[in-house]
Amino acid sequence: MTPAVDRGLTGRQPKAVQSALAILEAVARAGAGVTAREVAEELGLPPATTYRLLNLLVGEEYLVRLPDLHGFALGRKVSALTRGEGVVPLSTAAREVVAELRGRVRCGVHLVLYTATSLHCADVDPDHPLQAPELLERHLHASAPGKLLLAEQPDWQDVLQPHRLHRLTDRTVARAADLDAELRVVRRRGCAVQAGQVHDDLACAAVPVRSPAGVLVAAVVVTVRSADPAAPAAQTAPAREYAGRLGRLLG
């Protein structure tokens, strides 16, 4: 008997990886709707190999098969590769809208921008600054804008591993089942509220900013020094009004 040897990538595997990447590039170049046969023709790959690799990439969600089942498009995972890099700078018009809201409410108002799988604190309230914006960006399960983003995912566990539900305070939701229940409430209400899950004495609410097509692009976050979730929830009505205006600017 020959001893088992871990031979790593051998034989035809490097070629398969190269072909898969070439297919990814070909779909990116051709744009949404390109068919399997077109990809095979452009790359000069055997059809059966192309179809197999396309199905693999679709299975891993780097590519998506469009509803007609013929065409392909880049999947949301592609944007996850770049994390926050895809965030565009905030326009002055949007900053002015946020500043106007700050003048109307007596609490911290921040604007958070989303990519498909991450968030970025784009405009932090200068009068009531966030204590630690990086906590919001890293611990999506704890903060209100993070919960809003997770509620939008087909499967939040794609974005956040269940074993990474770190306990920041005693009240942080740390069990996958509890987070599931919270996200259901977020979806039903259309906004996310948390109290004491990031810092013991702070509560916040996140109101979604959607593009005219309905895609979640940003969130207006209000923070209140309180341990009661009702306190930030009371501020969501004005925030919603401004979120509608921001949607047209950011979408």
Place this chain on the structure above:
Amino acid sequence: MAQRSAGVRLPVQSPVAGLRRRRLSFLEVLAQSVSGLAPSAAMVAVPSIVLLESGSATLPVLLAATALVVLIGWCLTHFARRMAAVGGTYSYTARGLGPVGALVGGWALLIGYAAVAMAALVGSAVYLAGLFGLDPSPPVVAGACVLLGLLGTLCTVRGIQLSARVALVLEVLSISLVLTVLAVLLLAPRSTPGTAAAVVDGPVHWGAAVGVVLGVTAFMGFESAATLGVEARRPLVSVPRAVLWTPVVAGVLLLAAAAAQVVLLRSAPLDVLTSPVPVAELAERDGLGLLRRLLDLGIATSFFACVTGSTNALGRVLFTMAREGVLPAALGRTHPRFETPHHALTLALPAVVGVPVVVLLSGSGPRAVLTGALTVSAFGYVLAYVLACLAMPLFLRSIGELTPLPAVAGSLAAVAGVLGLGVALGGASLWGGQAMTSVFLTALAPGLLWACWLRWRAPGRLAAVGVYDVATVGSVLPGSVPVEPVP
């Protein structure tokens, strides 16, 4: 290269939204398929029936049956790798044969799932009665059916993850029990060949063909993971894997159980071979009453898992049809908290429990109900599989991804399926005989009539047939594909 993005629009929400998305691991998806197939019950019951038909050719016959089912499974993976369906082979068929072909296949599939759920319910009740030392008289079995049916519905409505996990535990338990019992029996000392040896080593004749058909029926339900397109994590990977691996694993188990039974039954009297469960009979005669109880427990749990598995699949096919507008929209609702198609599931329950209970109370023996329902379900499944295999090359051609191998495999599987269906329909020697053929055709008739009525009177309602969990705005790179305008 042509740019095709102009015509493509993505919806904001999937047409099958409402089910709990992307939660089931591969093992849980596999458990759905395995429970739909009820391997332990098949391991104990099928080899002896095949032995009676095929004699010394039993093992090759079962190998051929396994190969045929794996071929069908391979055909189905071509759909499963490309679309995450909730309607199983029904939704697949729609993509190749159009709405009318799909409705015929879908109705046959509904008959398959419903009838096998009935059979498993009765089976579970019979073996549970045996376990507690009760006489499995029709009223006792009917009572147990109602209780088990309620329990099964509770599991399925409460959540797919719960019922998949229950099924996984029950299947592991029951398969190990059956394997243990067979191993113990093999170790027990055996005397000279018994009177059954003449049948076990009997000559090979045309009965082998019937044997293959009977062998195939042991695998029915193996594709039921195809109804978990929304609920499975990474469905385009885990569903095809489950659909392909279930018949492979079940085939190995079935062959091992058959090999053991060939050895055991060779030295047994003929009346053991012709008894309903020869392995249990052998254990009884060897004075191993405990083994028999263990076997009863194993079969009862396997059958119960099959009830939940088949009801899950049945509910999801009904749910899909309702979302398409083919059936009343109420059946397409999902439970707000459990995120299961609870209306479809609770509609299926009275049928699955009611039919066997009424038949039992009208005086039929539990075993006759069990085998009769199994026969009807086998007809339904095979018809659904044949249509799906036939649809596969057509589907691949329509999306421009047809290669020679799937074309050959699809045609081969469809031809073999049609031949099997012919043998089964014509073969009076099959369990339930001709009566079950007419029961199946009677059950199929409303589906055919409904399909024809829709085709001629309301073709608009057929337009949506074939819905699946399509890509939405959230599944692509943001901004890369235009969004469908909200109506």
